[in-house]
Amino acid sequence: MALAKSSVVKSLAIICVFLGWTAGALWLGWQGPELTKPYLQPEEEPVKVAKYYPLEKFIMSIPGDKYPHYMLLEMTVKSHNPLLESVLLEADPVIRNSLMKMFSRKTFQELNDRDQLESLQSEALVMIVKVLSENDFQSDIDEVLFTRMVLQ
Structure with a gap:
């Protein structure tokens, strides 16, 4: 009888070890990728895509030789900062004011010259x-694009 109990105990021990081994293997199968991911795969940084934020259009008076001219200007700001839209909305009055001052110092001939377009965009940027920066806003702007410019 002791021999029978001994073989039953051994059989139960083998079955318990087998079940424990199987449960551990299943758990590692489910959790394994999450546990080994930091060690096996380099983490890729998400690609930052540039966003374009159009500004309200400007209509300005430009001094001319004989009579004043008018300029319609539509601009877009390019940035990789996804939070820039709220900054541009808050800072709109100071941006418009500074651009109005900048363009009011230009003559009709300076603005009408197509070769000056890139330098005007750089100056606006x-x-x-x-x-x-002066008004404590984020200034993560990559580029200023003139999307429409009409002089009359």
């Missing part, structure tokens, strides 16, 4: 970044 510098002006906007400066105004944002």
Whole structure:
């Protein structure tokens, strides 16, 4: 009888070890990728896509030789900062004011010259970044694009 109990105990021990081994293997199968992910796969940083934020259009009076001219200007700001839209909305009055001052110092001939378009965009970028910085706003602007410019 002792021999029978001994073989039953051994059988139960083997079955318990087998079940424990199987349960551990199943658990590692489910949890394994999560546990080994930091060690096996390099973590890729998400690609930051540039966003474009259109500004309200400007209609300004430009001094001319004989009579005043008018300019319609539509601009878009390019940035990789997804939070810039709220900054641009809050800072809209100071941005518009600084751009109005900048363009009011230009003559009709300067603005009408197509070769000056890139330098005007660069100047507007510098002006906007400066105004944002002076007023304690984030100034993560990559580029200023003129999407429409009509002189009359």
